[in-house]
Amino acid sequence: xxxxxxxxxxxxxxxxxxxxxxxxxxxxxxxxxxxxxxxxxxxxxxxxxxxxxxxxxxxxxxxxxxxxxxxxxxxxxxxxxxxxxxxxxxxxxxxxxxxxxxxxxxxxxxxxxxxxxxxxxxxxxxxxxxxxxxxxxxxxxxxxxxxxxxxxxxxxxxxxxxxxxxxxxxxxxxxxxxxxxxxxxxxxxxxxxxxxxxxxxxxxxxxxxxxxxxxxxxxxxxxxxxxxxxxxxxxxxxxxxxxxxxxxxxxxxxxxxxxxxxxxxxxxxxxxxxxxxxxxxxxxxxxxxxxxxxxxxxxxxxxxxxxxxxxxxxxxxxxxxxxxx
Numbered sequence: 001x002x003x004x005x006x007x008x009x010x011x012x013x014x015x016x017x018x019x020x021x022x023x024x025x026x027x028x029x030x031x032x033x034x035x036x037x038x039x040x041x042x043x044x045x046x047x048x049x050x051x052x053x054x055x056x057x058x059x060x061x062x063x064x065x066x067x068x069x070x071x072x073x074x075x076x077x078x079x080x081x082x083x084x085x086x087x088x089x090x091x092x093x094x095x096x097x098x099x100x101x102x103x104x105x106x107x108x109x110x111x112x113x114x115x116x117x118x119x120x121x122x123x124x125x126x127x128x129x130x131x132x133x134x135x136x137x138x139x140x141x142x143x144x145x146x147x148x149x150x151x152x153x154x155x156x157x158x159x160x161x162x163x164x165x166x167x168x169x170x171x172x173x174x175x176x177x178x179x180x181x182x183x184x185x186x187x188x189x190x191x192x193x194x195x196x197x198x199x200x201x202x203x204x205x206x207x208x209x210x211x212x213x214x215x216x217x218x219x220x221x222x223x224x225x226x227x228x229x230x231x232x233x234x235x236x237x238x239x240x241x242x243x244x245x246x247x248x249x250x251x252x253x254x255x256x257x258x259x260x261x262x263x264x265x266x267x268x269x270x271x272x273x274x275x276x277x278x279x280x281x282x283x284x285x286x287x288x289x290x291x292x293x294x295x296x297x298x299x300x301x302x303x304x305x306x307x308x309x310x311x312x313x314x315x316x317x318x319x320x321x322x323x324x325x
Contacts, residue, residue, distance in 0.1 A: 024065075025069065028066060031055070032055070034054055035054040038051035038054070039051050048083055052077060052080050052081070058073045068109040070102075070105070071106050072102075074101055078121065078125070081094050082121065082124065089134055092128050092132075096125045096126065103122070116147040116149070119143045119144075120143070120144065120159065123140050123170075124166070130173055137175075144163045148163050148164075151163055158204070160198070160199070161195050162207070164192065165214055167191045168189075168214060171187040171191065184222070185222045193215070195211050196208070196215070206250075208241075209241040209244035212237045212238070213237070216235070216236075216241065216260060216261070217234070217260060219233040220263065220264050227267065235265065238257050238260060238261040238264070239261075242261075251296050252297075252300055255292070255305070255309075258289040259309050259312070262290045265289070266279070266282060266286040266316055269282070278324070283319060286316050287320065290309050290312055
């Protein structure tokens, strides 16, 4: 659907609600469905704002007579606000209010899956507000854990994996003193390992790879003690992720994983039993991984990632030159 077609859809929806042939509830539902259609794969911010305007019209029509529809409209508005680019926190705060107002009604009148989806999205909003000091990590994790009561691994493995992944990322953000670093590391690793007990490679490969990649990051970047053991654990996790991620089917995920693996490799001796012998082999392998990741990020116009990888690649090349050539 082109942008002009989407605009005409909005115009038609607004005109249709003036028809006397439909009930108010039917008109509200029609506006919700049209707005949902605009939210799917939007090509411009304007399309999201068009969806928002339709939700607002539906919200006004609900009044106090249609509490469930009103709550669904608030959730739709909140989801749209989450997706509109904004350098500040204003739209996220509006989304937070929408979810918090809708949830009590949803818990009374909606299906458990609708409640869990709203809790999951509220967690995402809270997580995005933490850097602005406008939300607490503990409340973000609480929302995710509430959603997990419905999104079980048996029935909703994808959502289950995403929720535990998000919980781990939230724990990484805990503001703790350096001497208590082990607490957030332990919580994050535990969350990922709990999910991996149920999310298996053969059944859910993409979710498995996502969790293993972040488990590797947890071992590598968020634990200050035992660097040798933790980097070995990180590489093992990345290797599990690379059973799924490859340059043909998932190039960006693959580039992300091999760049993290390169960072872990370059910190390890070639022979753990003889660390004094150096790490030329690992440095050369790291260089190859960084080079491949840089090429993939560039080809896919991921310029920020490409720049970061290029910086690491230059450092590896300099180290090889200075110590081994």
